[in-house]
Amino acid sequence: MKAIIPAAGLGTRFLPATKGTPKELLPVLSKPVIQYVVEEALEPEEVDGVIVVNSPEKPQIESYFHVDGGFEETLRARGKEKEADEIHAAGSLPVSFCYQREAKGLGHAVLCASRMLRGDEPFFVLLGDYFVPDRQMCVRMAEVSKMHGGASVIAVAPVPEDQVSRYGIIAGECVGSLGDKNATGEKEGAVWKVTGLVEKPAPEDAPSHLFIVGRYLLSPRVMELLATQGPGAGGEIQLTDAMQRLLAEEEMYALVVDPAEGCDTGTPAAWAATNARMALADPDSRDLFLEALGNKAIEQLR
Template identity: 80%
Template sequence: MKAIIPAAGLGTRFLPATKSIPKELLPVLNKPVIQYVVEEAFEPEGVDGVVIVNSHEKPQIESYFTVDGEFESLLQSRGKAAEAQVVHEASSLPVSFVYQDDPKGLGHAVHCAADDIDGQPFFVLLGDYFVPDRKMCVRMAEVSKAHGGASVIAVAPVPADQVSRYGIIAGECVGSLDGNSAEDEQEGAVWKVTGLVEKPAPKDAPSHLFIVGRYLLSPRVMELLADQGVGAGGEIQLTDAMERLLAEEEMYALVVDPAEGCDTGTPAAWAATNARLALRDEASCAAFLEAMGNEAADKLA
């Protein structure tokens, strides 16, 4: 089974920095965002490779995941064996690349990896969101297994006045991941999806659950993307192919805690994620607060 990570976007929210540095390589503490996502992708049993959908305008991403023996030797010669080891581990991850040089939407990006899927189910992990404990996709795989290999998406509750910003699911709660009773929009609840509604008005929203950027999809989705027409924004939308899939196959959703993951999609969210993980890490917390200065540390407190 493969996991697909779309990474061909221009990162315009981070300009001018992303003129020369892909936003996927911006660091959260000492690792780039995309490494967190790649490591998360390998956590579910059966995932044996990650396909990054890149742009030829961003060769730095491919370089990052390529072994550089000369650089590792330099680190070794300077007594930095531990640093050489972490560099080698990152560049040795089983990552492959396909390219999307004409940005036509998320659905088009996912379909660029069609030849690598080989008729198997596949994960899609959006690259501006990662889950530090890496367990979200593992739980999604458990839901899929419990429902005959059906497609599963991760969803999270959003306040009613914000549903118009997101894609919202329609359906009904059919149980929970642990087999216990669960409130409809409580963490761990499992829904049977009957529809996907893009940015509904609050009064028209069929639920308050939005897709958080983690998908485990039937190979049929890849077939449907092959002839998927242009949708919202003049782009080929993954959700449109998923909507078509509902006419043929069952789909489920796992309700997750939105705070379980870390958003890096905007400069403010990226900075907040760095602060959040620095505060969580016992070794770096004190140094982080000291570097922030008294006034900033008091505000965080």
């Protein structure tokens, strides 16, 4: 199967930096965000390629995933073998591209990739401003799908009651677990059968405290539904609207994950925090990061 990564947005939250550099290429340590997402998407053994839904205004993303033999030769001539190997590895990833020429919503972005899919196979969707360092979330989602006859699976995480009105919340019930056999309710590892998707409910109306975290494993039927999906919230074609229609025809499940398992890069503050988190976790970067930060800044953070 394929994995789809929507990446056609303008990155307005990061302006003026994104005037010249797509936000997907902003680095976390020495690697751009989108490479983390691509590598995560390729982790499940079922995935044999990634489709990036790009904008024609951001050719830099495509250039990054192409092998540049001349640049590699220059690096090797200067003794930069490790760096040349890393550049070659990025350019050799099985990434292809299609275009979303108008900003018509997440559902429309996913639909733009339809011609590049095998029509009878499910597909992953990974939002590009969130990545999971250990790359295991999609692997576990594939396991849940196998447990339930190839059904669609979404990753969800608990959110405090006073924040449910900010998110799309699932309705349903816990029907089992993955890994930790004692996982129930809204605990990590619990598996829910989804009966509905409620967009930004009032706290008193929320059917659960579980929101979609940007990882989807979807039936091929979703792509057919998107082809006839009318505009929804904001006048855009919404993926959740097509998923709601899918529930009338097919079963859907949700895997509860730890919200701290992934790294958010959707805002400048979140991106900076993710760089700090990854630097602290990297043995080669930790001491240098703490030294650069300085004792005064460390005390302020505490």
